[in-house]
Each structure stands twice: as structure tokens, then as C-alpha cells.
Amino acid sequence: MRVAVVVFPGSNCELDAVHALSLLGAEPELVFHRETDLSGADGIVLPGGFAHGDYLRTGAIARFSPVMAEVERHAANGTPVLGICNGFQILTEAGLLPGALVANRDLRFICRPVHVRVESTDSVLTRNAEVGSVLRIPLNSYEGNYVVDTPGLDELEASGGVVLRYSDRHGAVGPETNPNGSTRSIAGITNTSGNVAGLMPHPERAIEEILGSTDGRVLLESFVASTERAPT
Amino acid sequence: MSEAAHRLLGMTDDEYQSVVAILDRIPATAELAMYSVMWSEHCSYKSSRAWLGRFRHDQPWVVLGPGENAGVVDLGDGWLAALRIESHNHPSFVEPYQGAATGVGGILRDIFTMGARPVAVWDPLRFGPLTEPHNRYLLAGVVSGIAGYGNAVGVPTLGGEVEFADRFSGNPLVNVMALGLLKREQLVTKAAADPGNVAILLGSSTGRDGIGGASILASASFDEDSGVKRPSVQVGDPFEEKKLIEACLELYDRGLVAAIQDLGAAGISCATSESAAAGGMGMDVDLDAVHLREGDMTAGEILMSESQERMLAIVEPEKVDAVLAVADKWEIGAAKIGVITDSDLLRVFQGGEEVATIPAASLSDDAPIYERPSRRPEDLDERWADAPVLPESVDVPAVLLQLLDDPALGDRTWISEQYDHMLFLQTVVEPGHDGSLLRVRGTDKGLAVSTDGDSLRCFLDPRRAAARIVYEAALNVAVTGAAPYAAVDNLNFGNPEKPAVMWQFIETVEGMAEACERLDVPVVGGNVSFYNETDGVDIYPAPVIGMLGFADPLPHRPPRLDRAEDGMEIWLVGHEPGSDFAASALARVILDHFGGRPDAADPETAAAAVANAVRLASTVPVLHDVSAGGLAVALAEICIQSGVGATLEDMDWRLLFDEAPSRFVAVVPTGTDLAIDGLPARRIGAMGGTRMDFGVHGSVDLRQAADVWRNALPRRMNA
Numbered sequence: 001m002r003v004a005v006v007v008f009p010g011s012n013c014e015l016d017a018v019h020a021l022s023l024l025g026a027e028p029e030l031v032f033h034r035e036t037d038l039s040g041a042d043g044i045v046l047p048g049g050f051a052h053g054d055y056l057r058t059g060a061i062a063r064f065s066p067v068m069a070e071v072e073r074h075a076a077n078g079t080p081v082l083g084i085c086n087g088f089q090i091l092t093e094a095g096l097l098p099g100a101l102v103a104n105r106d107l108r109f110i111c112r113p114v115h116v117r118v119e120s121t122d123s124v125l126t127r128n129a130e131v132g133s134v135l136r137i138p139l140n141s142y143e144g145n146y147v148v149d150t151p152g153l154d155e156l157e158a159s160g161g162v163v164l165r166y167s168d169r170h171g172a173v174g175p176e177t178n179p180n181g182s183t184r185s186i187a188g189i190t191n192t193s194g195n196v197a198g199l200m201p202h203p204e205r206a207i208e209e210i211l212g213s214t215d216g217r218v219l220l221e222s223f224v225a226s227t228e229r230a231p232t
Numbered sequence: 233m234s235e236a237a238h239r240l241l242g243m244t245d246d247e248y249q250s251v252v253a254i255l256d257r258i259p260a261t262a263e264l265a266m267y268s269v270m271w272s273e274h275c276s277y278k279s280s281r282a283w284l285g286r287f288r289h290d291q292p293w294v295v296l297g298p299g300e301n302a303g304v305v306d307l308g309d310g311w312l313a314a315l316r317i318e319s320h321n322h323p324s325f326v327e328p329y330q331g332a333a334t335g336v337g338g339i340l341r342d343i344f345t346m347g348a349r350p351v352a353v354w355d356p357l358r359f360g361p362l363t364e365p366h367n368r369y370l371l372a373g374v375v376s377g378i379a380g381y382g383n384a385v386g387v388p389t390l391g392g393e394v395e396f397a398d399r400f401s402g403n404p405l406v407n408v409m410a411l412g413l414l415k416r417e418q419l420v421t422k423a424a425a426d427p428g429n430v431a432i433l434l435g436s437s438t439g440r441d442g443i444g445g446a447s448i449l450a451s452a453s454f455d456e457d458s459g460v461k462r463p464s465v466q467v468g469d470p471f472e473e474k475k476l477i478e479a480c481l482e483l484y485d486r487g488l489v490a491a492i493q494d495l496g497a498a499g500i501s502c503a504t505s506e507s508a509a510a511g512g513m514g515m516d517v518d519l520d521a522v523h524l525r526e527g528d529m530t531a532g533e534i535l536m537s538e539s540q541e542r543m544l545a546i547v548e549p550e551k552v553d554a555v556l557a558v559a560d561k562w563e564i565g566a567a568k569i570g571v572i573t574d575s576d577l578l579r580v581f582q583g584g585e586e587v588a589t590i591p592a593a594s595l596s597d598d599a600p601i602y603e604r605p606s607r608r609p610e611d612l613d614e615r616w617a618d619a620p621v622l623p624e625s626v627d628v629p630a631v632l633l634q635l636l637d638d639p640a641l642g643d644r645t646w647i648s649e650q651y652d653h654m655l656f657l658q659t660v661v662e663p664g665h666d667g668s669l670l671r672v673r674g675t676d677k678g679l680a681v682s683t684d685g686d687s688l689r690c691f692l693d694p695r696r697a698a699a700r701i702v703y704e705a706a707l708n709v710a711v712t713g714a715a716p717y718a719a720v721d722n723l724n725f726g727n728p729e730k731p732a733v734m735w736q737f738i739e740t741v742e743g744m745a746e747a748c749e750r751l752d753v754p755v756v757g758g759n760v761s762f763y764n765e766t767d768g769v770d771i772y773p774a775p776v777i778g779m780l781g782f783a784d785p786l787p788h789r790p791p792r793l794d795r796a797e798d799g800m801e802i803w804l805v806g807h808e809p810g811s812d813f814a815a816s817a818l819a820r821v822i823l824d825h826f827g828g829r830p831d832a833a834d835p836e837t838a839a840a841a842v843a844n845a846v847r848l849a850s851t852v853p854v855l856h857d858v859s860a861g862g863l864a865v866a867l868a869e870i871c872i873q874s875g876v877g878a879t880l881e882d883m884d885w886r887l888l889f890d891e892a893p894s895r896f897v898a899v900v901p902t903g904t905d906l907a908i909d910g911l912p913a914r915r916i917g918a919m920g921g922t923r924m925d926f927g928v929h930g931s932v933d934l935r936q937a938a939d940v941w942r943n944a945l946p947r948r949m950n951a
Contacts, residue, residue, distance in 0.1 A: 010384075
């Protein structure tokens, strides 16, 4: 399954994404942001980093990169599209996912493993997971605080668009288990079709025992499995 | 040109006369600017160079020793590691965020200049006590500067260390160590071979920022007017640097550059002259071709500017177009500013006029070397006689809690979680352990790093303390399973024109060199930072060692502080201490005492401790160096991280807090044969329960200990 991993100037998790996807049996391929043809890609990953330096706002310039027209076309056609961290921020800026990511509640960068609870399996990110299961995955961001307006939030909740919420290790969700002030502890969401998903934690950092956790596997395996039946 | 001009640039009258002698004429303005900055303490090491030859680096696995941008060692199978340490002390005091940020940026360029991808950074820091708001401001600013730059540039920060002491209030220290990985065929050096090759300036445009950073800021002491030096601090842009890294790595991959040199201190002056001199060549430089931020910059300003994120690539003429295309792809600036000549002269042109003509090698090779007078401090014997007086007994639980609450002993997560320490999927042992361990992806090899310093002990006995920090750093990497393999040193001192400071420096070099020799660890690079002095007060001597450990293969499950389990046995490995409390945490925190003479580390014992730890690391779940705070604090860290209590046998309370070197704790399943070679080892207790139980001395609730330890930094920083 060919997965295009998009490299913007300032991306920095692209090689990690390639490593993880290869390990899980996909055929990842780095694609530079000036690329205007992604035909042949069975899936697209926007990796973490600081695309275009995060200048103006995270993702604000990246959404205008030439490759994004192709990402939007594929998203509309049902191709699985995953944004991790900065990739999630770009997807919200591009309007492919609702809401936005703003600065963490404590105005400090956070790099540490957090627990997230799976809320829905109707997405390319969670289809192989179990609702209610708790995963331990590293978070690594300064702007990880998810916000969305009230109608958007209602719609997101009603449509099952919230796929991951920050929790404690037993799955309890509350202000004390919310690392960054995210609205309703939202850590990951999907669009109404379930083919476009974004999350702030880094599942690719939790796929090998030697790195401390393999809980990210089920998410990336879901994504890779989704690319197997994608329309061409 | 009047002679007073050289003094404004930080040059002495004698140094000025040397320039006149070299050129056989009065120097032009731009020429004087170049000499002033290249002969500054920061660039020329004029006060330290005479002593640095003491460090050995002739081991067969050393590929490049001191003198290049980074030291390089061989890891086998075609893999090399590049390492380097630097200081950004003065800029960080004047402007903590940018000072620390550009320190990271600068050292990364030193690494990728060698052809290596920078893979990790460590930050040893020193501040004044956190009771002062300004010190909290500096710590917060420095940490967010490191995070802001390091995270965005995409190089993980895997640790460092921090100390607090009064003498750093007026002069904090911000050191940074970086590690890079490369395959042997990717190695690039700065030597510009072949006349006709083109010098291409890559990266940011050149502005007036950082002019005199090396000479005016880094090579002089502070006083109450230091705020006016703020314009000498450079401003960093991690996005430019990230693009520059990727562009340069692509240039190396495609074999497009013959040589490359980063622009750091002294900017274009340094890069062009060093590159030409290293190749035994000359260079003609056209300043009109330099892309500038401001149009009206003088030749001297352009030559001295320390604008960040710039590299000078030396390119064969037929490859110039390909290099410019790579620069265009990564959206970085690129300008052909020079041509290599076979004249050995650096000739600089602006507006069609020749503004400087100097022998390229003279900027570095003819820099002055000073053997400054050194003298043992007059009050040293008094200091040594003033040993801490220990009470007959103490309240052990209360003392332990007080130590765990000390910001230098408490949990550092408040700092390390602001750094991306997981990028590249290589971090096996993360910050918060004795050493951090990373895997070399695509191989079974592992690299561990520990940075260590101990300025208070160094003040009492620099030679002994310097040796001890080497041994401690070696043990810190050893407990992760990596054998000490190479080191870099950062020598932070006060004003070298004071004989007592030079004495500290020379003693330190001797102590470090001896210890490295005993462990057969080459010192492949280093940095000297003098003039850490404010209003006449020198910092405590603060040498820092950056130790690289190497494991091949790396342990399948390396020891960690959080792997102790209920029922496991606790062993203490190493000689019984005598009474080593001078500059100990107990003396500082509990007795409020600073004096005495620290014990010397026994080299044979130190080497044995390292060898045993490396061997044990492949099977033992927990290995932990006993250092600041002694056995009690070491054990508390294991208990807290593992979430399990412990019961210790009855022992003299002093043994719980003694800081005698070369000892470590091993926590193992019952019945394990440690087979320790050449050192005493004894079982001192067992893991279990929810308290740390010290027998006759009482016990501490583990949750309370954990709470105190975890909040030591946050409760102060969030105040």
C-alpha cells in the first residue's frame, strides 16, 4: 500500500513516520510539498514538525503549499488521510477537519507520554481499536490545545467525530488528566466520512518495545489497513 | 587609523603591534576588525591553548580530534559519531531566550558541517539560587530558548544537568553538547582545496546582529552596564537552520561540496580565513555579493557579523549550478562570494576596492598565546581545614525530604518535558536517568551520553573534583550499558588575568586529563569560556565533561530507575566511604556549610566500577550511580520512579548521605549472583512496601517523598 508522507520545509517527523509505516507493512514514500500529483497514493500522512516554521500560525502557510490541492482532492475521494501533530494542525487550517489547535494551557511545550481513551472506531485511525481501550502515547507539542466553536463541537460529538480523548491510565477523563487544556479533552478527531483523521499525540513514537510503548501500533495499523481498500 | 580604535575592539596595544608587524603596515579598518575578533579569547583560546595539549586523543578509534568543528570517532561498520560542546554563557545572561537558542543553533552547525546529521543535544546549565526572581526568569528563559529552537529545528534534547549556586547569579552558564551520526564516506572537512573553486555563502542574509559577539561579549567580564551589550546577542531562526540542515545533507549526499565551514563567532572573517588556511590556499572575497539585511553595512560589519544560520560551501565550478538548485529547493539564500586562489592571501573587496589583504593563516596561526601567571589561592589551606562537622545523629527522614526538595536534587521533569526528547525514534533511555541512551537506527549499536560538572567541589579542589566528574560521567554512561568511548570538555572559568583563576584552570585540566587517560577515553574536542566574572566576582570553576559511551550491541533491556519490583534485593557496589562530605548535598542543604577538602577518587576503583557496571547492564534491571545526596537520595530516586518502597539494613546514618565516588546501587531479583570483580559489594536491603524504611533511623512515606521530589522545581518556578 503506497502511503505518501508529505515533507514541508520544517517537517521533522517524516523519517519517523516512514520507519513506522514500513514496520507495519506499508510502502511509504516521501513527497515534497511542491508535488502536485499524488495519484497512485493509497493513503497520505502529514507528519509532525514545524511546517514553514509555524510562522503566522501553525499550519497557516502549509495549507497553501502546492501539494495541498492534491491532499484535498484525495480526501474528497475517500483516500485515508492522517495528520499527526503538526499534520493535524495543517488539516484544520486546510478545513479538512473542524476546529483549531492553540497554545497549551500552561504556555509550555509538553513532551511526555500521555494516556488516551478510544472513543469511536469509525475512522481510519481507530477502526482496529476497541472503544474504551486506553493507549499510552507520547505527546509533543506547544499548540496542542484543541478548540472549536459550540455548534462545531455539538456536531463533532453527535457524529462520533471525537476518536481519542486524554484520560488517566484507567480511562477516566477529567481536568486533571487533560495535559494541555484541550476542549473536552479531545486528542484526536475524524471527519464525517471517517477517512480524514488528526491527532496530537505521536503514535509512531509508540510502536516498538525498546522505545517504551507499542500502544501506537493499533492506530497506525488501522490506518495501513484502511489504505488497502482505498479507491484509486 | 588611530591606535585607540583597536582598544574599542577589545585588542591590547601589544596585539595591535603584532598585527602591524605581520602586515608590515598600519592595518585598514576592515583588517583590524578581522584580527580583533579572530584574536579574541573566544576564538583564539589565547589564554588556554598552552595547556590544552595535555588532553590525549591518539586512540585508534579517533577519526578527528580537536581543531575541526567537531571531534569524530569510529563506531565500526562504516558508522562515525561527531560530538562537540560549546558555551553560550554571556549572551544567555544578557538575553536568556535568544542566547540559549542560538547556542543550540551554533553547535548544530558544527555537527552538520562535518557531514553528520545532528541527532541529539544536551544542556548543562548553572544558575544562581531560585529564591531570586531574576534567576527564575533566567532559568525559564533559557529552557524555553533551548526548547523553542531545538524542538523546531528538529533535533531532540536528551538531557543535561543543572546546578544552583550564588556565584552564578551574576553569570549563569549555558553549555550545550551535540551529537551527530554519519557514514564514513559522508565526512566533510573545512579545508578548501584547489584554486578556482567557488565559495558559496548559504543560508540567512547578513545583518548587524551579533557584531562583536565573540570579542566584545564573550571575551570580557560583566558589569552593571551589561544591558547595553544586548545588540551583540545574535537572534536565532530555527526554521532557517532546519532548511539549512536538510539542504546541506542533500549537498553531501550528492557529492556537491568539496569542503564546508559554518559561520559562527567572527562570521565571514573566520569562515573564509579558516577554510582557505586549512587548505593551504588563499581566497578572494567579494562583499558586494553577500546577501544583506541592511544595504549600508561597512566591510568591517559584514566581516564581523554573527548573523545566524549561515554556511560557507566550497564548490567545484562545474557543480555550482547544482548547489544553487538545491538551495532554491530548500528556499535558502545562496550567493557566490569568493574564489579559492593559490596565493595564501585572503583578499576582500567591496565596491571594487580592496578593503583587506592579509595572510589567511595569520588570523588563526599567529594569534597570541599567553602563559598567564597562576597562583594557588592563599586561603586554600584554610578552606581545606574548614571541614563540615557532622552531628552525632540526625532525623534521617526529615533530612531526606529536605534533600529531595532541593532544586538541584529534585525531579528535573519540569525542564526535560519542555524538550522534544523522542524525535527520530532512537531514545531508549530518556532524560531523568544517569545517562541517556540512544540506539543507532539500522544497527545494534547504542550511544549513551552524560554531561557532568560539580562547581562547588571544584572550588574546593579543582584537580580532584575535575577527575571525579570524569569518573562520574563514565559511570553514568556505564550504568546504561555503554562503555566510555570519547569525551568533550567545556571549561567555564572566571577572569584568566587573575592568577588564582589560572590556577583553577590548570589544576582542572590536569585532573580531567589524568582521569580520561586512566579510562583510556580520548578528549576529542572542547571549549574554554573565560571572563565569567561580574563586578569583579568570578564564578566557581565550572568544568563540564560530556562523556560519550558506546555499546555494541546495546543491551536488549537496559537498566532503568523504574524497573525495581517488590521483593528484589538492593546491593551497594563499591568501597565503604571514609567521610566525604566536603561540598556534599548534606553540607550545603542541611548544615549550610561550604568547606573542607573532597576526597580524591581512586583511579583503579573508578575503572573497576565502570567495568562492572557495563557488564551488569546487560542483565540487571536497575543500576544507579551514587552521587549528590548519597545512597539515600539514589535509593529514593529508584523507589519513587518504580513506585515501590524499600527496607534498608541498619547502618550508620552517615553512610546514607556520604558522597564518596565510584559507587553504585544494583537492584536485582533475589538470588542473583552479581559476580562483581575487584570491588566490594554487599546486600543492603530489599524492595517492597510503601515506605522507605531506614530501620533504627525511621521511615518515610513513599508518596510524600515522591510529592516533595516532583515539586522541587515546579513549586519554585510556578511561584
